[in-house]
Amino acid sequence: MLLLAVACSYAQTDLKKKEVYPVTSCMGCHGQNAMGGLGPPLAQTKVGLSTFRQVVRNGKGMMPAISEADLSDTDLDQVYEEVKAKPWIPDEIPIAFKVGQFLTPRSVSHFFIVVFLFATVFAIRGLSYWLKCAGLKELKPAIAKFGWARSFGVVLKSLIVDGFFVGSLWQNNKKRWFMHGLLLYGFCGLLLADILIAILNPQRGQVPLTHPLKLLPVVSGIAVLIGIFYVMYRYKKDEFIDNGLTLGKDFLFVNLLVHVIISGFLVVALKRMGIHDFVMTIYIWHLAAVALLIATGPFTRFQHMYVVPALAAMTRLTEAIVASGVELGFEREPSPGRHHKSMKIASDVMKQLGEDGPITMRYYP
Ligand code: HEC
Structure with a gap:
């Protein structure tokens, strides 16, 4: 988690003045050098300009749609040129992307x-x-x-x-x-x-x-x-x-x-x-x-x-069978659990101790 957090936030430093890409939100996910972060690397992208525009405007998977208010069409096209021209540096592909890649x-x-x-x-x-x-x-x-x-x-x-x-x-x-x-x-x-x-x-x-x-x-x-x-x-x-x-x-x-x-x-x-x-x-x-x-x-x-639902259903079924007069063929514990029997034992014990009063029984499935 820590590694991922560091890797994700690492992409945040150092802005170059004239380029558009470093001041866009893209960088947060696609990395400082466009070598990927949460999103895939964009450097040397093989994606065409129209697809590029479409992905940005409509979003894709974990990537949100980015509107014209946040990034104008001209800037978007410039971002495309910038990332396309960036060098491919495999060592810069962050851990977060390597992990994220598997999360399709x-x-x-x-x-x-x-x-x-x-x-x-x-x-x-x-x-x-x-x-x-x-x-x-x-x-x-x-x-x-x-x-x-x-x-x-x-x-x-x-x-x-x-x-x-x-x-x-x-x-x-x-x-x-x-x-x-x-x-x-x-x-x-x-x-x-x-x-x-x-x-x-x-x-x-x-x-x-x-x-x-x-x-x-x-x-x-x-x-x-x-x-x-x-x-x-x-x-x-x-x-x-x-x-x-x-x-x-x-x-x-x-x-x-x-x-x-x-x-x-x-x-x-x-x-x-x-x-x-x-x-x-x-x-x-x-x-x-x-x-x-x-x-x-x-x-x-x-x-x-x-x-619990399965055992409750078993209890109901046993009750219904008994009520219908069909012989169970075995001695049955009062259900659910052994509540009545335990209750009796508890009240006997309490009586012997000279305590009289309500007894609360608790069961944990
Ligand atoms: C929230 C993080 C996030 C932001 C911000 C973001 N992206 Fe993405 N981007 C992604 C993810 C994740 C994918 C992979 C989507 C998939 O394939 O399911 C992606 C995919 C893409 C793709 C498709 C790449 C391919 O090879 O198919 C392009 C192009 C792209 N992003 C460009 C941009 C641009 C340009 C910006 C800024 C305007 C931007 N993204 C901002 C996360 C982000």
Whole structure:
């Protein structure tokens, strides 16, 4: 990061008076000697003048469109002549460009496919562990009697009501449902935005802030950010937050989320404000944080996103099977978890200690 930052800002010194190029914003990205920075080298460019003009006026990839107000047509043409005449000095190609070169939409998506596959393997491994604990295998004969289609209906309904809409939290605590929703739906919004952008704007050209494609991720990002700050507040205030098992990983998860959101907003803000020197550096930071979030997801609290809905669905299915009168064929722990049993044990202990009063049980998936 430091190297990139230095490399990006290095291109900023020493202006030669008569040339136009050194006083344009181009230099910030294409380098002092036009040997590249965030953008490719322009020295000895093989691009024709009309393409050159077109790229500058319309923007391309990470390069913003530059209007006539910022650079007149005459100056633009002169910049073309200047950079074309500049010598080719391979040693001057900065690290930032060498790194940035690999960050084409294509290579970035390939990288993320690998990260995603890695995460998926471990996610499936984790999920199957929990489903095994929930007795999916033992439940199979009962499901067959109950009917596969009917079971599918129960599971689907639970995934929507308990999973996506977090019904239990809604019933118990509307405020926490809302704060949890900021994270959950904010996150869904970010994911959806990324998919939509990949389909509708694959080159990631600049769109106005009020465009739905920009509004969706910005609003979602703000929601997630507020949600994270609430989580951090609870980490600070809630004496039961440390369950002795997952605090470190929870912390990693929250931290990576903060990195993802802050770096994402910084990229948008710096690009809009025309401060281009650090955009690439921060963009790399952003991509790295997203990749880490995905890669570590199956090992952090992130996994509750798919484990909890799956287990809730298992519970609903078991309940529905019992209610229908089909014999389960095995002794069932009261679900979810062993809540009722643990509750009983806890209240017995409290009674023996001579304490009477409400008992609060907390569970961490
Ligand atoms: C924010 C950084 C940034 C600024 C400022 C910027 N560029 Fe770029 N430029 C890029 C990037 C990144 C690319 C590569 C785009 C791609 O291929 O996806 C690029 C590509 C180009 C290309 C196409 C090169 C090729 O070989 O295809 C030209 C020409 C160009 N820039 C000229 C300019 C000029 C002239 C200016 C100043 C008026 C300028 N750029 C300002 C980042 C920038």
